[in-house]
Amino acid sequence: MTAHQVNAIWPDAEPVCKNAMQASGQIAFARLEHCFSRVNNRYFFDGRDVVFDHLHGDQYAMWLYFLSHQLYLDAAPESWAKKVFLLNKSLHGCDIFYEVTLPAVFLLVHPLGTVLGRGEYGEYFIAYQRCGIGSNHDVYPRLGPHVTLRPGSAVLGKCVIGANVTIAAESLVLDRDIDANTTYFGNPRENWTRRRTSTENIWRT
DSSP: OHHHHHHHHOOSSSOOOTTTTHHHHHHHHHHHHHHHTTBOSTTTBOSSSBOOOTTSHHHHHHHHHHHHHHHHHTTOOHHHHHHHHHHHHHHHOOBOOTTOOOOSSEEESSOTTOEEOSOBOOSSEEEOTTOEEEOBTTBOOEEOSSOEEOTTOEEESSOEEOSSOEEOTTOEEESOOBOSSEEEEEOSSSEEEEEOOSOOTTBOO
């Protein structure tokens, strides 16, 4: 289905070959199953089995990331990885380039307008809509495990974000470190933090 979608949108001289991308697709799907098995939500894991619905937008966005990244890792034709990346951007409005390495376990929640750049990502990462990870002066952030970006938040530049940190909605972190086990509110001019005592309950650990 993904190959058909790609070729329907870009009917050019380098069509995606369904059979040739089968091996990468199987690995990508295994990665997706592992990721979904850690999500404490019945739409992802029903208590016994992983659930994947190609008509669930968040799930299909995650699938397209895994597939584009796996095609890149497997040195498939670059145009294939580009097209799957652009399909994700077209369908879901999120920009996660195929060379970006997200963790094995992450979650996209309504990721419209979300741009995840070439930072370092810890496990159990969550990004909501309109979130951003990006550079400042060509330096990218480093995120620890259990980092959550609430809607409209961004982390840019030379940042080290500790474990179990939530960046509150509409907040901006720019060229600064955030201690572990905190929630950050605000922007570079006015900001404050609040202590966190637990991780997000969306995860099965």
